[in-house]
Amino acid sequence: MTPSIDTCAEQLGHHHYSTAASSEGMPSFAFAFDIDGVLLRSSVPIPGAAEALALLHDNNIPFILLTNGGGKHESARVLELSKKLGVPLTEDNFVQSHTPFKQLVEGSDTIESLKHKTILVTGGDGDKCRKVAEMYGFETVVTPGDILMEYPTIWPFNQIFSDYYRETTRPLPRPVDLANPSESLRFDAVFVFNDPRDWALDSQIILDLLLSKEGILGTYSEKNGDTSLPNNGWQQDGQPKLFFSNPDLFWATSYHMPRLGQGGFQASLQGVWDATTGGSKLERTVIGKPFPDTYKYAERVLNEHRQQMLGGTGEVKKPVSQLKRVFMVGDNPESDIRGANEYDSHHGTDWTSVLVKTGVFRSGSVPAYKPKVIVDDVLAAVKWALKEEGWHIDS
Template sequence: MAARRCLVDWLVTAAPSVPLRMKPRHFVAGDRRGIAISARNCAYSPVGTKSKPSSCAIRPQKQRRQFSAPTSPAQSSVPPFAFAFDIDGVLLHVSEPIPGAAAALRHLHRYNIPFILLTNGGGRYEADRVVDLQRRLGLDLKSSGHIISQHDLESEGSLPVLSTANFVQSHTPFQELLDDAAGLDAATAGGKEGSGGLRDETILVTGSDAARIRTIAEQYGFSSVITPADILAAYPAIYPFDPLLKSVYADTARPLPKPLLLEGGKLASQPSAKPFSPSDLDDSKYLRIAAAFVFNDPRDWALDIQILTDVLQARCGFLGTFDPASLSAEGLPKSEGGTRLFFSNSDLLWATTYHLPRFGQGAFAAAVAGVWSQLASTEQPPLLSPQSGRATLLGKPHAATYRFAERTLLRYRASLLEAHGSKASSATKEAPLQTVYMIGDNPESDIAGANQFSSAHGTDWCSVLVETGVYDPARDGSNPDYLRHRPRAIVGDVGAAVRWALQREGWPADF
């Protein structure tokens, strides 16, 4: 018996570069139940698909925690899988780290396993948010207590655990519109040929702090950015309820780059002037808004809804004009150059320290769409529907965000492998990304998005649900619609999720 044990130990240590493909086991993580599906190809069918229902069932297993112990893959090997993590409810709970989150990320980084953070949150510049997350998760501290900079880590031949290269928040995809206005509509990077970009066009931005949002947009590279405060300060009559003009908006307003083209009515600078003609649409003289971006939850809904609906009704984006065709049954065709709206997040509700959910940006988007439905023809497609062509919804579960996330993950995977040798980098051509484990706490966004996403590269997005956030296991089963979007696995927390995925892939899970 002793000789046999020695022989097994020798075989394990002698072949460290060959991962053992072992069947993942059910486990219990900490004091939370762990539930996993053992069959590799077993998956739940997303709601609304024509695929046959899976024969698998998620059932709790009451047994002690067990882990397979594969040998360590060589550092130069190319992982055929990667991870995408939600933040709130997965890595953090009310800004405090969830136990095991930092250890899981460090373990993936140690083995050069690519991952990104994919959140519907926003409102801050990505670099600032990454620094804050590093601090909260304890990923940036050396023994001296100083923050480890990305430059320092890269100079040592390693990428940091977290950086802007593997971080995607709700409005990060807006950057793709700098040079390609159709970038977010395309299934693959590059968009449509000749679509142009918005880098040098005037854009309108809003959010919880419009002044800070303007700065973020400028840091992205947009050269001409205006806010509702700028418009209100220049034309107070555009919103006749102005008790907040001096106390709130005056301090953040900037002069508009160009005046508005006031078409007809008592606001026209020259009421007796000649009738409006298409030749008046001159963006070298008058302000034209090419696109409007909602970065995060606005505060002054009334002002923002007024200005956004004005922009939607304007001729070719010239605020101050009115195009009757915008309200017709067909609406404005894309060829007319009307302003497009981009909402970075469609979450109707979100969890805070208050005991009941609060309205999110999705509620504001619904309010804009509701007002528009009262103005436009009843035969016109709803504003937020893909058929309207006027508004784009981003954030999980929408496909545009998952397309952007996959492109980001592929770029990060290549840079991560390149940082560890050209051999690993060149191997990516022969080892495509097969699986992305989407670990989230919200069935309606994280899980639904992963289940419904169809990768242009054939990558399988495997959904894993944790119990540390929105999902409430006590309510599962009480209502058949509560968990409409079934995950591949339900586990207690993020550490358990990563262990389940690593065991499924035959990689070390000893953290």
């Protein structure tokens, strides 16, 4: 059972803040927290993290968790985090790297709906990311393991991971029928939902699809390398769109040095693509921090959460003041800090970057992107921000 706010406050000690900035005590600011390296390190809470979040809950100060992590559905992740951190969390204030992919089920201004299309999903443990994609509303989801089990010769070292894949694979929605391409397995999009576990297989199958004719597995486009076409013909023949959920080269784990993340896989794939195409452009869409579309999405989620939290959900709702400032608390200068510094809110909200020393950033080094302030940990970050806003502890 998730503990109540009052229970958390009882355990951690009540700290109520007040401010002269609003006669109703309604904060015009909020927080966005990264998770790995800020609140948790390899699933273990960082000292002060639970106290920091409980302090905000006690004082009705909105926050969201904004992470480049993923691999599980938001509902499962917030349940885990609530238990680990001792504070109630919901999907309403949680954005992970692949959460914005939900928008592509129904489509966008530039991308048609993928709800009824066939998509390849890679990354994460087993087929958990497939299940996440299906919960989002994608109807036909295939994993690289599905393909390998059906056609083991697609990767010559198939025996290495066969036992692993056998537990989670499904029959393909269509066979690979090169004699009848119109009836053959065809992909409309490729999603790297989370850090791939089998870089070799995933790289091979993604490359195959990027070189294919119209996304039909096992084909090779005759336009590839045609210098009379844009990009020398590469990705000019109806190949599936390629999406990455985050660009993080490194992330903080239980090991004492940061480990390669999804950005490492992306760089590896880029290298293979460059060698294959002679350095032609690799067309892809990358979301997650530091990209502005992710911050825009997060700000919308934060404003909706703030409206419910401060304005109420009943028939009579209180007016909620404009969100003037968001404190982005992160451990990675390349993603958390850069994204907050460069994001230009269309609603006039200022994003202020706060760097902590508990994750990727190494104390004593010079961050590639300079934060507003560097502090020891997330609790120090919250206290610094509250002081910045003129909030103080009631005696």
